Amino acid sequence: MSPKPPKKKLTVKSVASILGVSTATVSNAFNRPDQLSSVLRNKILDECERIGYHGPNPAARSLRTGSTGVVGIMLAEKLAYNFSDPCAIEFLEGVSQILDDARVNMLLMPGREEFYKKTSLESIPDRYIIYGPPKDLPLLDRIERQHKPIISVDFNLENHLSLNIDNYGGAKAAANHVFETTSGPVAVIGLRLSKDADGERINATDLYDPNYSISRQRLNAYLDASKEANRPIGFDYIWDTSKSSWDEGVKAARCALSVSPRPTALLCMSDNLALAALSVAREMGLHVPQELSIVGFDDTPAASVNHPEVTTVYQPSLEKGRLAAKMVLNPENYDSIVLPTELKIRETS
Amino acid sequence: MSPKPPKKKLTVKSVASILGVSTATVSNAFNRPDQLSSVLRNKILDECERIGYHGPNPAARSLRTGSTGVVGIMLAEKLAYNFSDPCAIEFLEGVSQILDDARVNMLLMPGREEFYKKTSLESIPDRYIIYGPPKDLPLLDRIERQHKPIISVDFNLENHLSLNIDNYGGAKAAANHVFETTSGPVAVIGLRLSKDADGERINATDLYDPNYSISRQRLNAYLDASKEANRPIGFDYIWDTSKSSWDEGVKAARCALSVSPRPTALLCMSDNLALAALSVAREMGLHVPQELSIVGFDDTPAASVNHPEVTTVYQPSLEKGRLAAKMVLNPENYDSIVLPTELKIRETS
DNA sequence: TTGAAAGCGCTACCAT
DNA sequence: ATGGTAGCGCTTTCAA
Numbered sequence: 167m168s169p170k171p172p173k174k175k176l177t178v179k180s181v182a183s184i185l186g187v188s189t190a191t192v193s194n195a196f197n198r199p200d201q202l203s204s205v206l207r208n209k210i211l212d213e214c215e216r217i218g219y220h221g222p223n224p225a226a227r228s229l230r231t232g233s234t235g236v237v238g239i240m241l242a243e244k245l246a247y248n249f250s251d252p253c254a255i256e257f258l259e260g261v262s263q264i265l266d267d268a269r270v271n272m273l274l275m276p277g278r279e280e281f282y283k284k285t286s287l288e289s290i291p292d293r294y295i296i297y298g299p300p301k302d303l304p305l306l307d308r309i310e311r312q313h314k315p316i317i318s319v320d321f322n323l324e325n326h327l328s329l330n331i332d333n334y335g336g337a338k339a340a341a342n343h344v345f346e347t348t349s350g351p352v353a354v355i356g357l358r359l360s361k362d363a364d365g366e367r368i369n370a371t372d373l374y375d376p377n378y379s380i381s382r383q384r385l386n387a388y389l390d391a392s393k394e395a396n397r398p399i400g401f402d403y404i405w406d407t408s409k410s411s412w413d414e415g416v417k418a419a420r421c422a423l424s425v426s427p428r429p430t431a432l433l434c435m436s437d438n439l440a441l442a443a444l445s446v447a448r449e450m451g452l453h454v455p456q457e458l459s460i461v462g463f464d465d466t467p468a469a470s471v472n473h474p475e476v477t478t479v480y481q482p483s484l485e486k487g488r489l490a491a492k493m494v495l496n497p498e499n500y501d502s503i504v505l506p507t508e509l510k511i512r513e514t515s
Numbered sequence: 516m517s518p519k520p521p522k523k524k525l526t527v528k529s530v531a532s533i534l535g536v537s538t539a540t541v542s543n544a545f546n547r548p549d550q551l552s553s554v555l556r557n558k559i560l561d562e563c564e565r566i567g568y569h570g571p572n573p574a575a576r577s578l579r580t581g582s583t584g585v586v587g588i589m590l591a592e593k594l595a596y597n598f599s600d601p602c603a604i605e606f607l608e609g610v611s612q613i614l615d616d617a618r619v620n621m622l623l624m625p626g627r628e629e630f631y632k633k634t635s636l637e638s639i640p641d642r643y644i645i646y647g648p649p650k651d652l653p654l655l656d657r658i659e660r661q662h663k664p665i666i667s668v669d670f671n672l673e674n675h676l677s678l679n680i681d682n683y684g685g686a687k688a689a690a691n692h693v694f695e696t697t698s699g700p701v702a703v704i705g706l707r708l709s710k711d712a713d714g715e716r717i718n719a720t721d722l723y724d725p726n727y728s729i730s731r732q733r734l735n736a737y738l739d740a741s742k743e744a745n746r747p748i749g750f751d752y753i754w755d756t757s758k759s760s761w762d763e764g765v766k767a768a769r770c771a772l773s774v775s776p777r778p779t780a781l782l783c784m785s786d787n788l789a790l791a792a793l794s795v796a797r798e799m800g801l802h803v804p805q806e807l808s809i810v811g812f813d814d815t816p817a818a819s820v821n822h823p824e825v826t827t828v829y830q831p832s833l834e835k836g837r838l839a840a841k842m843v844l845n846p847e848n849y850d851s852i853v854l855p856t857e858l859k860i861r862e863t864s
Numbered sequence: 865t866t867g868a869a870a871g872c873g874c875t876a877c878c879a880t
Numbered sequence: 881a882t883g884g885t886a887g888c889g890c891t892t893t894c895a896a
Contacts, residue, residue, distance in 0.1 A: 229574040
């Protein structure tokens, strides 16, 4: 085997005996500065550093105290999925800004039970941020039964604080704008409107519940605006994608722009989808915005860095993350929150 | 206080007594299927589910077994920084693809000791992936002393497996290409070439060590190519940034393009920097690539989605993440690896 | 300010 | 196939 240094294992006990003090004193030096003189405390800390004892074993500590100092961030699906979603990234960045500063650790957790079999991961955190409606209800149930603080983000969870953005308002503003500035048919490129989205037209029967799905809230806003404008959007002008990727966006946009009569505006439920649609328009030789308006959602950096800059609905993803972290650390200081969204009219509409 | 269900606390012990079996049997049901009949095992598992016992307490388990089933991903600096770097994101996505499938949890850890004071976070993982050279050597030291498997990524760590990409080769190809296709001065927009990069010209004295810094490897390749082409790049044509952000890129590019004689090519050490430079060129009315060639590094999605598409050096970030995860799970099956890079000539050169 | 000791929940050894 | 049980490293109470 690998040659390990034959050093004795370091524990409070062995350290205490090396330093000639009691285990309680060593423990207090690390955990309760007020329980001993600062002279002694510093001496102990220095000595520990010197001999290579870097503080109490976390497992033992948390077994003893019953808490871990970890905030769980429960994401939808696999972690990998979230790392490819700019909004999730910004949200996580915001969360980590606050948690880093509070010296609290964040544990990213996939939203599917099958990942938990081995480790009971879900019982590690002391508090939870749940980002997006989990697909796995039994797992959610298990977490709720632990009676730890929970913040739900982008959906509502009974008896817990929630943090949402104004999806309806933002989408309504986008749709109103499009109905004012174009005169032809308007199509929708949706995102996870139903469980089996695949880049095809939607099927009215199996859409998600609007109380649970931000996409449905956005769709409802589009639809309401279309009624008010007296230019109803038929279901044959609504497409659905399962994720906000370039490929899915291209596929859906190609379909949507092949319909006759061709839409003169595309309401896309994310910037990635809008960007993909833009590229399809270019490849089809359509002039944007003269022949085709394209509107996104989220206002990710890519939207404004692009040329032409994409008209979209801003949502404060970073601030959302920061707020979620603050809320989960101090739930008693907060009520549920709905953050505003804002239409950003730029060059694609 | 909140009204909690007055349920007795569930432990192996209480569960065992409820079910009328021994604690060992309950434990075995969860951990060692081969130690009992599958009939009994299933009965126990079902019953546990029913009464709400969701498996052994992880703290107690890991105190007992001495392992946690967690892989630590040690990142440079704060977590937040990494969430804004497309390469880091792709890398993490790759890591999580493998770790998710292996049902192993990943713990993202900031690379600065100050975040560890409270929790001794660094002793939780069983194995480590260290992504990029840590700024905090004492912390690294503490991790190494734990004698757990470590994979170093994008730098070398003595006595441990490392995973690198061919920075020199990729940068050399990029520079050769630029010297072949342009005839004026060539400038460099570097990334973290020295500790106190701030968007200004570099100061030859305090550059990082090439063995430790991928940027220095790239710079050396640029410089070697320039010598071979007999068109040396002076230090007054080399700029440095502290991070791969739009703002820093814009700042550095504005400086670099104001020099007289103006560069006819910009070798940028990331795609973000190249994209920012592109926007500065546009704002200055410079035609790309006729009057100015711009080359990036990394080949992130943004590079090829952009119009014009950015000439850059591809590095397999996703595959790098997947490999790092595989290596850390099975170090005995691997040697240190250098992944190839590849020049992608597109529209900005 | 210190020392002794109980016990957090679990696993794995040994015995049956 | 199952049961009894020591002890993982720690914190905290109590008494000195």
